[in-house]
Amino acid sequence: MTDISTRLVKPASDIPDGFASLSQGVFHASTIVFPDVASFLHRQAQAHTGYSYGQNGTPTHYALANKLSELEGGGHTVLVPTGLAAAVLVNSMLLVAGDHVLLPDSIYGPTLETTKTLFAKWGVRHSIYPNDIGAGIAAFFEHNTKLVWTESPASNSMEMQDIPTIVAAAHAHQIKVVMDNTWATALGFRALDAGVDFSIQALTKYVGGHSDLLMGAVSTRDEAAYHALRDTAELLGYYVAPDECFLALRGLPTLALRLERQYASALRIAAFLQSHAAIAQLNYPPLPGDTYHHLWKRDFKLGNGLLSFSLKQDNLPAIEKFVAALQLFTLGNSWGGVHSLIAVAPQRAPKTGWLLRLHVGVEHVDDLLADLERALATLD
Ligand SMILES: Cc1ncc(COP(=O)(O)O)c(C=O)c1O
Structure with a gap:
């Protein structure tokens, strides 16, 4: 028999026979062990599909990557530490010095910001295109345009792009298209x-769903x-912790349920705000009358809880008075969780003034309606 100090080092068996649970097991590892020298020396060959290093x-x-691929309707998924890291990963994988990239305004x-600073420093140029450009995007293509960014609806102004039209124009010029689909998730729009x-x-937003997790895909x-x-994620040193993956996996079973309720509530709230005398402009594409409603209605299957407006x-x-009077909408950044939130931001130029965003x-x-009604009444 070996010494107790030796026996304590040996891992306990991972999934004991006879144990079954509805919860995803959480496996931690930096080191992966191998049965023989040949498999150890060839461990990199299975780095994308099996286990080689934590x-x-x-x-x-x-488990999480596969579920997300299923949500997207097929394909493969790479997990990264934040939503922003997902954007940086796509740019890092695709763009080289001398390339040109397009982003919606x-x-x-x-x-x-990362495009303007880091990627510019590394020799990548960018231009901005108007959201409502549609097929006119082709006029923005340059001989070295490699990638078109889309994000629809946008997370503050809720402006949209015509995604299928932009995809067709870009692909006709062998240009790739990336979409930040955080607003709708693949339940709302299958990008x-x-x-x-x-x-x-x-995943920080609706997949996590509880405002306690940062992750991207x-x-x-x-x-x-x-x-x-x-390969690029590995070179960048990107890693997400299995405990965080567990939280994202825990969010997935209720994703549809949460979105359906948040969408139904947001529709009622948007309709209320749109007809309120204190509101100057309301932005919520699922609401008939919104500037982008035709695109949303044509392409999207489900809304969410994010809308914005400006006050007269x-x-x-x-704004301070209105926000201070709210009791259920708390002041905080980010969105996608179960709690109602309000955020305040300056309008994007050339617009002036302030945008209030409700989650x-x-x-x-x-x-929620009573809370908003009470707070708006303080402005009379
Ligand atoms: C549309 C959108 N994309 C990406 C991100 C970045 O996510 P993260 O905070 O996980 O970096 C955000 C965060 O606010 C967002 O609103």
Whole structure:
């Protein structure tokens, strides 16, 4: 018999016979062990599909990646530490010095910022295109345009792009298209079915769903691109912890349920705000009358809880008063969780003034409406 100190080092058996659970097991590993020298020396050969080193994945990572691929309607998924890291990964994998990339004018701010700073420093040029450009995007293509970014609806202004039209124009010039599909998730819009090459999501939002997790994902149906993304993620040192994967896996079974409730509540709230005398403009594409409703109605199957508006009293003291009077919408950044939130941001130029963004949580809609009605009444 070996010494107790030796026996304590030996791992306990992982999945004991006779144990079955509805919960995903959480496997931790940096080191993966191998049965013989040949498999040890060839461990890199299975880095994208099996187990070679913790960074390449454990059963918990693969369980989440596979579920997300299923959600996207097929393909492969790479997990990264944040939603922003998903954007950086696509750019890093695809772009080289001398390339040109296009972004819509309402793209998520930090995605633009990394393009303007890091990728510009590495020799990648970018241009901005108007959201409503449609097939006119072709006029923005240059001989070295490699990638078109899309994000629809945008997470502050809720502006949309015509994704199938942009995909057709880009593919006619052998240009790849990436979509930040965090707003709708693949339950609302199947980006890969629409021809998008790379669908990215901040799992931080609706998949996590409880405001306690940061993670991102890139999904693609292009096998070679999947391997290139995995290689690039490895070179960048990207890694997500299995405990965080567990939280994302825990969010998935209730994703549809949460979105359906948040969408139904947001529709009622949007209709209420649209007809309220204190509101100057409301942005929520699922609501008939919204500037982008025709695109949303044509392409999307499900809405969410995110909408924005401006007040007629478009000044900070009025906004402070309104926000302070709210009891259920708390002031906080990010979105996609079960709690109702409000955020305040300056309008994007050339617009001036302030944008208020609501994230509608899963609280009872009547309570949320009463909260907004009470807070708006303070502006009279
Ligand atoms: C549309 C969109 N994409 C990406 C991100 C980035 O996600 P993360 O905070 O996980 O980096 C956000 C975060 O606000 C977002 O709103």
